[in-house]
Amino acid sequence: MKQLMVFVWCCGFLLVPGGCQDEDSGKQDRASKETVVDDEQAGVSEEAVVDGWQFPEFLVGRWDSTAGNWQIIFAADGSISGVGIPGGTPAKLIPNETTVVKMKNGRQLTFKLGNCLADYWPETRSLIVVIDVEHLRMVYGPDLIVEGDRTDVFVGTVSEDGKTWEAGWVANYDYAGGVPMDPNKEGIAVPVTFKKVAN
Numbered sequence: 001m002k003q004l005m006v007f008v009w010c011c012g013f014l015l016v017p018g019g020c021q022d023e024d025s026g027k028q029d030r031a032s033k034e035t036v037v038d039d040e041q042a043g044v045s046e047e048a049v050v051d052g053w054q055f056p057e058f059l060v061g062r063w064d065s066t067a068g069n070w071q072i073i074f075a076a077d078g079s080i081s082g083v084g085i086p087g088g089t090p091a092k093l094i095p096n097e098t099t100v101v102k103m104k105n106g107r108q109l110t111f112k113l114g115n116c117l118a119d120y121w122p123e124t125r126s127l128i129v130v131i132d133v134e135h136l137r138m139v140y141g142p143d144l145i146v147e148g149d150r151t152d153v154f155v156g157t158v159s160e161d162g163k164t165w166e167a168g169w170v171a172n173y174d175y176a177g178g179v180p181m182d183p184n185k186e187g188i189a190v191p192v193t194f195k196k197v198a199n
Contacts (some may be wrong), residue, residue: 057119058162059127061199065192072129072154072194080116081130087154098135110137120158121164127165129154148175154192 062073064084071084073092082092093099098112114132130154138146156167168189 056120056122056162059097059158059196060198063165063194064197065194068192070192070194073196074118078118080129080131082119083113083116085111085131085133093133109139110135110138112136125158125160127154127156127167128157132154147175150174153191153196156192167192167194167198 055093057076062071062076062082064071069084069086071082071092072080073082075081080095082094084092087131093111093113095113095116098110101109101111103109104111111133114134116132117130118128121129126193131151131154135149136147150171150173152172153170154167155170156165157163169192170189
């Protein structure tokens, strides 16, 4: 169902040429691995999911949102090699891996990323990113545990100088123990600005 919703977003909401990449197209699946880190040791694996598609060189590197603590790292082969998401963790999450973050305040956060997709259309300078969190578990205390899954889609235009990405962010999540998603806001894009901060 989540894959179908992402497909609808890509083809209906985005309305950009070329459509959304198929998650299974040309990919070499890797076995899910678990990595345990603390909030000072969190880093990015050099491995990336290779699908044979290449980003332009000016997009390769780390992009940070100016608000919201989002971070996306594009590898030289055009895949997404690392993601940082809001939620109080500095960890860089790796596609198709599970990361357990142990915070100094005693909280424990667990994230399992699925495939993270990206595509770019030079004719319109349009960039799309789909981030699939297959499972997350955030333990804030014995009586407050948030658990579920989410999919985040970013679509927007990259600036002429290749240093700014003005995107619309659409989130879909299903959390147990957390705040339910407002049905009136489902599918509504929120503006997010990304800046390239490192190659």
